[in-house]
Amino acid sequence: MKMVNYEVTVFTGSLDHATTYNDVYIKLMGTDGESCRTQLRDYKGSSAFARGAVSSFTVPCPVSIGKLLLIELDKQRFSLFPEEDWFPDKVEIKSPEEVTYTVPIYRWITDSKVHRFREGTALRVFEDNHRLGRYSRDKELKRRKEEYRMIELKLEVLANCKKKWKDMHHLNRAFWHKTHMADYVQEHWKEDVFFGYQYLNGINPMLIRRCTALPSNFPVTDDMVFLHGQSRLEEEMKKGNIFLADYKILDGVKQNVINRKKQYLMAPLVLLHKTPQDQLMPVAIQLKQTPADDNPIFFPTDSEYDWLMAKIFVRSADFNIHELNVHLLRTHLLAEVFTVSLLRNVPMVHPLYKLLIHHTRYTLQINILARLLLISKTGVFTKYAASGGEGMITILRRSMSSMTYSSLCIPDDIAERGLEDVPNFHYRDDGLRLWDIISRFVQGVLGHYYKNDAEVKQDSELQKWISDIFVHGFLSKKSTGIPQSFTSVAELVKFVTMVIFTSSAQHAAVSSGQYDFDGWMPNAPTSLQCPPPTKKGTTNEATMLDTFPDVSTTVHGMAVVWLLSKQSTDFVPLGHYPKNHFTEETPCKLIKEFQERLEEFEANVKARNGSLGVPYTYLIPAEVENSVTL
Incomplete structure (x- = not known):
């Protein structure tokens, strides 16, 4: 009988320890039949599956197996040799009919079991019609559901020198690592213009909003903020020049005890004014939510240390709300929900999996480390932040209520906060442009696979993905605005854009500058x-030094933000997909166009930054990681 031959090429990954010297076997399975399980041998011998190797083999079959559906791979240790892990990137199969199929793998094979991998063409559940395909799809998801489980967002309770700082010189000497921006902050931290700047272009640009009416618990009057009747609050609010930062989420939070000493965390209200010079300047600060005689409102006209101390309490509040709400909850934990739901509900062959898997890299690993080292009972944040311990749980629970769908979509969020035309708001400008670039890419890819709304509705795996996110990530609260199911292509595109933006650009914006x-x-x-x-005229430099955290707390805080700001050693920038999960021509072309738009945007940002006194770099695509990795 005349045999037909299939040319099989195996690409072993370039990761450390990707090599195996075990015997590797393959079986090809197609629409018209299957090959025998065949050991892959070539002239390279034991080095055929070494790190980075590309090795070709011949697999004979009695007859053509038709269109390739999937392959089975297994490896068996040779004689007394140990079993070794192996990381294959992909397998290419050329059929007797001269058709080349690509099978993406990109995962470790650590045992001697048989593993199935699908041919690379993306397939939605309702078009996966062959029994082998359906069986493989179901088996993969069953395994994933056992491996990946949701962790509820309510969370479980999550230098040894304890002396005060002697003076500012002593503190300066402890500032052991410098960056250009960190140096700038050290030089300008006392200035009102820099205090206001941070609400727009610091690491927490998420709190400030335009103020159209003063809160009833913030009794600021015209003569308090505008000397000599220069202007009126009502007029400035009508012009859109008054802004508010309200830390009410911190009100009444149980404050930590650090090194056996009670700590203090305020819930301030901050009023800011956009000047004719387009600078955002603080004009009033009230440190507690309830007006009282012992809760004075502070102004720039107060004594140097009265005003500076008020700003220090605001900045400490901002640190705590940024780390727990803006950084941990709204990027790390959300990205974890998106990731786990993807892995539990969407098989590798699905176009959504192929689109999103690169945006989930290391997310589960870094969140496990955060739970162990940062927010556990003995974690650094728990021990050295004012909100550590019980306060952390309170803040996270309150933050959940403000985590709406619109607040996660930067175009909607900017509009809701009334910040569309605030000058010098680089986070907004760069974020909106990146959102648009990501959205166009997502529209292209998903529009290629979903031609109409009906196809979205009938994709049960897609619907399970969003349902899991709604239930576990947003606690089934309709008030969040998160879709419970997808009813249209447009709805799907917007949500997937938000997922990619949150896991890449938003995380970079609120994380990369932590040490800076x-x-x-x-x-x-x-x-x-x-x-x-509690009253004015009682502060000086000694008061400030007494109020600052002690040496141990300071050093631990500095070390943590330094670690959290470091770029990962195998950093992958936004839009780069080293693992080619897509094999069809159209999505590969769309990825290339996506990268070109990002490069063009980056050139524009760098040109703008050249004219800025303080460049905004956190959303430069080459500096934005594809996923939450640190």
Whole structure:
């Protein structure tokens, strides 16, 4: 009988320890039949599956197996040799009919079991019609559901020198690592213009909003903020020049005890004014939510240290709300929900899996480390932040109620906060442009696979993905605005855009600059160990030094933000997909166009930054990682 031959090429990954010297076997399975299980041997011998190797083999079959559906791979240890892990990237199969199929793998094979991998063409569940395909799809998801389980967002309770800082010189000497921006912060942290700047282009651009009416618990009057009747609050609010930062989420939070000393965390209200010079300047600060005689409103016209102390308490509040709400909850934990739902509900052959898998890299690993090292009972944040311990759980629970769908979509969020035309708002400008670039890419890819709304509705795997996210990520609350199911292509595109933006650009915006802005402790104290002044005229430099966190707390805080700001050693920038899960021509072309748009955007940002006194770099695509990795 005349045999037909299939040319099989195996690409072993270039990761450390990707090599195996075990015997590797393959079986090809197609629409018209299958090959025998065949050992892959070539002239390279034991090095055929070495790290980075590309090795070709011949697999004979009695007859053509038709269109390739999937392959089976297994490896068996040779004689007394140990079993070794192996990381194959992909397998290419050329049929007797001269058709080349690509099978993406990109995973470790660590045992001697038989593993099935699908041919690379993306297939939605309702078009996976062959029994082998359906069986493989179901088996993969069953395994994934056992491996990946949701962790509820309510969370479980999540230098040894304890002396105060002697003076600012002593503090300066402890500022051991410098970056260009960290140096700038150290030099300008006391300035009102820099204090206001951070609400737009610091690491927490998510709190400020345009103020159209003063809160009833913030009794600021015209003569308090505008000397000599220069202007009126009502007029400035009508012009859109008054802004508010309200830390009410921190009100009444149980404050930590650090090194056996009670700590202090305020819930301030901050009023800011856009000047004719387009600078955002703080004009009033109230450190507690309830007006009272012992809760004075502070102004720039107060004594140097009264005003500076008020700003220090605000910056400490900002540190705590940024780390728990803006950074941990809204990027890390959300990205984890998106990832786990993807892995539990969407098989490797699905176009959504191929689109999103690169945006989930290392997310589960870094969140496990965060639970162990940062927010556990003995974690650094728990021990050295004012909100550590019980306060952390309170803040996270309150933050959940403000985590709406619109607040996660930057075009909607900017509009809701009334910030569309605020000058010098680089986070907004760069974020909106990146959102648009990502959205066009997602529209192209998903529009290629979903030609109409009906196809979206009938994709049960897609619907299970969003349902899991709604239930586990947003606690089944309709008020969040998160879709419970997808009813249209447009709805799907917007949600997937948000997922990619959150896991890449948004995380970069609120994470990459942590050491830049928080490394110099006076600009972002993790905690404060004296209460705020209850009347004016009682503060000086000694008061400030007494209030700052002690040496141990400061050093631990600096070390953590330094670690959290570091780029991962195998950093993959936004839009780069080294693992080719897509094999069809159209999505591969769309990826290339996506990369070209990102490069064009990057050139524009760098040109703009050249004219800025303080360049905004956190959303430069080459500096934005594809996923939440640190």
